[in-house]
Amino acid sequence: MDYGLPAPPGGFDDASPETAMRSRCDRAWQWLTRWTLRRKILAGFVVSLVPLILLLAHTVEDRFAARRADELRSNREFAEAVAATLDAYVSDIDHQLLAQSFTLGWRLDLENRTVVQAYLALNRAPYPSLAALALTDPDGRLIAADPPQAVAAGLGDEPYIRAARDAPGLVVSDLLPAAGGAPPRFAAARSVQRAGGEVVGVLTAYVDAGSLGSVLGVDRPGHAAYAVLDRQGRVVYDSQHADLSWEQRDFSGLPQVQAAAQGRAATSASFASPIDGTRRLGAAVPVPRLGWIAMADRPVEEALGPIEDTARREAAIAALAVLAALLLAMALAVSLTRPLRTLQQAVAAVRGGDYGQRLDVRGRDEVADLMAGFNEMVARLEALEQERADFTAMISHDLRSPLTAVRGYAELLRRRAPGGERSQRMLASIVRESERVARLAADLGDSASAATGRLEIHPQRVDLAALVEDAVERLRAVDGSRPTRLDTPPGPLWVDADPVRIAQVLDNLLGNAAKYSPPDQPIIVQAWADTEARVSVEDRGPGIPPEELPHLFDRFYRAPNARRGTVAGTGLGLYISQAVAMAHHGLIAADSAPGQGSRFTLVLPLAAPPTRG
Ligand code: ADP
Numbered sequence: 001m002d003y004g005l006p007a008p009p010g011g012f013d014d015a016s017p018e019t020a021m022r023s024r025c026d027r028a029w030q031w032l033t034r035w036t037l038r039r040k041i042l043a044g045f046v047v048s049l050v051p052l053i054l055l056l057a058h059t060v061e062d063r064f065a066a067r068r069a070d071e072l073r074s075n076r077e078f079a080e081a082v083a084a085t086l087d088a089y090v091s092d093i094d095h096q097l098l099a100q101s102f103t104l105g106w107r108l109d110l111e112n113r114t115v116v117q118a119y120l121a122l123n124r125a126p127y128p129s130l131a132a133l134a135l136t137d138p139d140g141r142l143i144a145a146d147p148p149q150a151v152a153a154g155l156g157d158e159p160y161i162r163a164a165r166d167a168p169g170l171v172v173s174d175l176l177p178a179a180g181g182a183p184p185r186f187a188a189a190r191s192v193q194r195a196g197g198e199v200v201g202v203l204t205a206y207v208d209a210g211s212l213g214s215v216l217g218v219d220r221p222g223h224a225a226y227a228v229l230d231r232q233g234r235v236v237y238d239s240q241h242a243d244l245s246w247e248q249r250d251f252s253g254l255p256q257v258q259a260a261a262q263g264r265a266a267t268s269a270s271f272a273s274p275i276d277g278t279r280r281l282g283a284a285v286p287v288p289r290l291g292w293i294a295m296a297d298r299p300v301e302e303a304l305g306p307i308e309d310t311a312r313r314e315a316a317i318a319a320l321a322v323l324a325a326l327l328l329a330m331a332l333a334v335s336l337t338r339p340l341r342t343l344q345q346a347v348a349a350v351r352g353g354d355y356g357q358r359l360d361v362r363g364r365d366e367v368a369d370l371m372a373g374f375n376e377m378v379a380r381l382e383a384l385e386q387e388r389a390d391f392t393a394m395i396s397h398d399l400r401s402p403l404t405a406v407r408g409y410a411e412l413l414r415r416r417a418p419g420g421e422r423s424q425r426m427l428a429s430i431v432r433e434s435e436r437v438a439r440l441a442a443d444l445g446d447s448a449s450a451a452t453g454r455l456e457i458h459p460q461r462v463d464l465a466a467l468v469e470d471a472v473e474r475l476r477a478v479d480g481s482r483p484t485r486l487d488t489p490p491g492p493l494w495v496d497a498d499p500v501r502i503a504q505v506l507d508n509l510l511g512n513a514a515k516y517s518p519p520d521q522p523i524i525v526q527a528w529a530d531t532e533a534r535v536s537v538e539d540r541g542p543g544i545p546p547e548e549l550p551h552l553f554d555r556f557y558r559a560p561n562a563r564r565g566t567v568a569g570t571g572l573g574l575y576i577s578q579a580v581a582m583a584h585h586g587l588i589a590a591d592s593a594p595g596q597g598s599r600f601t602l603v604l605p606l607a608a609p610p611t612r613g
Pocket of ligand 1: 559
């Protein structure tokens with residue numbers, strides 16, 4: 001066992017720094033893993049709060065999911081409305097073109113450009129969204145256009161012209177790049193046929209892409225944004241951005257746009273706007289007849305912001321509630337365990353021999369009953385201990401005078417009476433035994449005084465090293481054959497101590513070392529000073545098992561090895577020695593390992609050297 005004592009110089013079995021570190025770690029680990037009542041109560045509260053927190057988180061997540069689904073649904077419905085409106089608008093253009101191409105093909109002389117030009121101007125006028133109306137021959141050569149400069153002279157390479165010439169119905173182009181600073185537009189074209197079905201031209205209406213918003217005139221629910229995309233996934237019209245560069249118009253990378261391009265409506269709970277990078281949620285649906293796409297979306301922040309605020313408020317309230325619950329748990333744990341801790345300390349004090357402990361009983365709960373019971377129990381123990389001490393003191397006192405008389409008379413007889421060798425031996429035995437019983441009586445008296453805190457000491461400034469040397473001399477006088485080693489410092493070791501009592505302690509430690517170790521094994525005695533004065537007595541005996549060490553200084557305690565063996569003893573020596581050391585504000589520490597011997601160290605406070613005179 002390690003009592004945290006510095007080892008004597010050159011002592012045995014010194015604790016290495018690694019061992020000290022390990023034992024510190026062990027202690028820290030034990031402290032951490034100790035399930036005190038307070039920790040249990042707190043853990044119980046925390047565990048019971050976890051389901052509530054999980055439930056709250058789940059509810060919040062549910063609300064977010066529901067809100068997101070709502071938003072996506074309404075965006076999809078909006079996109080479908082945009083698609084339907086666009087479809088209707090394109091149908092309207094188709095009807096116009098159909099009527100005009102009929103008139104152009106059946107009634108008008110297409111060679112007469114002035115008439116054709118006038119007819120085109122007349123038909124474009126009611127439609128401000130039409131950027132131009134143009135008639136080309138089947139090879140794409142311009143016959144007439146309104147306004148006249150709005151269309152290039154040769155359109156033969158334009159895919160929509162060729163497609164319209166070859167197909168009977170309406171052909172709608174993708175978004176056409178802006179030419180010469182003109183805003184982007186798209187074309188809706190139809191072939192112009194004679195009465196016999198011969199294709200004599202292509203009539204094309206160019207729609208200003210930017211004007212789609214006013215043409216469609218859809219209501220934007222909750223400020224949702226919408227966009228119309230061509231087959232390439234390029235923005236034809238965006239309700240929020242009037243001026244977009246050609247690159248900014250490319251939405252083809254969005255998954256919902258790709259799905260809609262393949263004819264499936266799709267939603268996205270979060271995507272980055274290709275225009276400004278903001279996080280948005282929305283839907284994209286196909287516009288079936290055109291193969292175009294209608295999109296509707298909103299910033300995620302705007303859509304989920306209100307419930308995020310609510311969730312944040314709820315989280316703050318929940319955090320406050322959890323904190324309040326924890327504080328309450330802590331207060332409860334402290335108020336419940338405080339009296340128990342007081343009780344624990346009082347029990348420890350009683351275990352250490354302090355029978356004066358009484359607890360302040362408050363309240364009428366179970367703990368109060370327990371405390372009252374403790375007080376009664378300790379009062380009885382104190383009374384019993386007092387009786388025992390009084391009885392022991394009385395026995396010890398009453399034994400001492402007759403024993404002194406017996407020993408005195410036996411001594412006198414031994415010296416005076418002539419008697420033979422046998423009677424001399426018997427008288428010597430009487431002297432020896434009466435001395436032993438007298439020592440026992442004295443020990444009983446000391447232990448009774450120690451138990452009631454009345455052990456008397458008469459301190460004076462003494463040289464502890466000299467006391468140690470005297471004690472070793474006394475041991476050598478009775479146990480001459482045993483090897484003993486004595487290390488004392490060159491100068492005196494001043495302490496304020498009762499020399500008789502300290503000699504008694506040293507005799508006990510040396511006597512035990514001699515008693516419990518084989519006669520041929522050495523006893524090593526060392527005295528030194530560091531912050532305190534220390535004397536260690538070390539033997540090479542059987543040692544003491546670790547579980548015995550804490551009890552060595554108990555009254556009447558004898559370790560099983562001593563009880564089993566033939567070594568005489570009472571179990572009072574170390575008890576009295578410790579009481580003496582403590583009365584001097586010092587202590588005795590035991591340090592032993594089975595099979596390696598034992599070391600007992602007496603520690604006393606150092607005193608200044610005495611002043612001369
Ligand atoms: P006693 O020696 O009279 O039994 P002590 O109070 O002096 O009583 O010692 C208490 C017990 O401590 C002993 O019974 C013995 O078991 C153990 N003990 C004391 N010193 C030693 C030692 N040096 N080596 C082994 N055991 C010892």
